[in-house]
Amino acid sequence: MYLSQFNTKDQLCEFEIELNEKYISDYYNSCGINMHNYQYVFPTELATLSLKYFLGKFPIPNGSIHTSQEIEIYCPIEIGSKLTCVAFLDSFKEIRGRGIVIVNIKYTKSKNILGNANATLLVPSS
Amino acid sequence: MNEETKLKSVEKVITKEMVENYANTSGDYNPIHIDEDYARSTDFKGTIVHGMFLISSISEMLIQNIGANWAKSGKLKIKFKNPLRVGEEIITEGKISKIVKDNNGTLVTCEVMCSDNNRKILISGTAQWRE
Numbered sequence: 700m701y702l703s704q705f706n707t708k709d710q711l712c713e714f715e716i717e718l719n720e721k722y723i724s725d726y727y728n729s730c731g732i733n734m735h736n737y738q739y740v741f742p743t744e745l746a747t748l749s750l751k752y753f754l755g756k757f758p759i760p761n762g763s764i765h766t767s768q769e770i771e772i773y774c775p776i777e778i779g780s781k782l783t784c785v786a787f788l789d790s791f792k793e794i795r796g797r798g799i800v801i802v803n804i805k806y807t808k809s810k811n812i813l814g815n816a817n818a819t820l821l822v823p824s825s
Numbered sequence: 826m827n828e829e830t831k832l833k834s835v836e837k838v839i840t841k842e843m844v845e846n847y848a849n850t851s852g853d854y855n856p857i858h859i860d861e862d863y864a865r866s867t868d869f870k871g872t873i874v875h876g877m878f879l880i881s882s883i884s885e886m887l888i889q890n891i892g893a894n895w896a897k898s899g900k901l902k903i904k905f906k907n908p909l910r911v912g913e914e915i916i917t918e919g920k921i922s923k924i925v926k927d928n929n930g931t932l933v934t935c936e937v938m939c940s941d942n943n944r945k946i947l948i949s950g951t952a953q954w955r956e
Contacts, residue, residue, distance in 0.1 A: 726850055732881065735888060737896055742884065742896075742900070743884040746877065765876045767902075767904045769902045775898075
């Protein structure tokens with residue numbers, strides 16, 4: 700089953716993301732949101748890009764369902780920032796042959812934690 | 826802004842082209858979102874919009890109503906309740922539920938909700954920010 704080779708609280712991976720102007724522009728265009736002049740990254744832009752990188756490393760099986768999402772920014776993140784993302788298996792439960800997986804991602808820059816996200820996924824048995 | 830204040834809502838139709846563009850931006854090419862033939866064979870009976878695309882409409886509403894404070898200290902906690910079929914309308918609404926002053930300033934809590942044009946709830950949750 701998805702991520703079953705890991706134990707709860709294990710670090711899954713670490714990766715870098717760059718929240719550059721092109722990504723922000725692509726995000727706004729694809730979501731049909733009018734561009735604005737704020738110099739900061741908004742929470743959903745951050746979560747979307749980090750999930751892109753995470754799911755590139757750990758693709759979820761077809762039939763998986765994203766059931767909930769949390770994202771928090773502790774202090775402003777400027778557009779153009781490069782962040783280090785560290786992903787952990789926050790919890791894993793198996794219920795009736797399906798897995799409920801919570802992936803936690805911490806966003807850091809120069810060892811300071813700037814934000815935190817939790818994605819809950821319902822995954823089928825493999 | 827006071828408790829019970831309703832935010833200006835966001836209403837829009839999410840088209841197939843937008844979903845395809847979002848797949849390129851997010852890297853999420855799950856066929857349930859972009860392959861009509863595959864999606865018809867599933868319980869959804871058609872393509873559905875990415876969940877993370879739906880929550881972008883919450884951010885859009887908060888950018889319009891709150892602005893930079895949403896970026897500087899935003900927290901969003903939501904549950905996905907139902908999918909939205911591609912080509913359908915999403916309506917995103919918010920209502921301030923709590924304003925608390927503390928040593929770090931003012932913490933605002935807002936109940937947020939997305940629904941389709943039949944008022945079926947797609948997403949519900951809370952957003953918080955500091956002022």
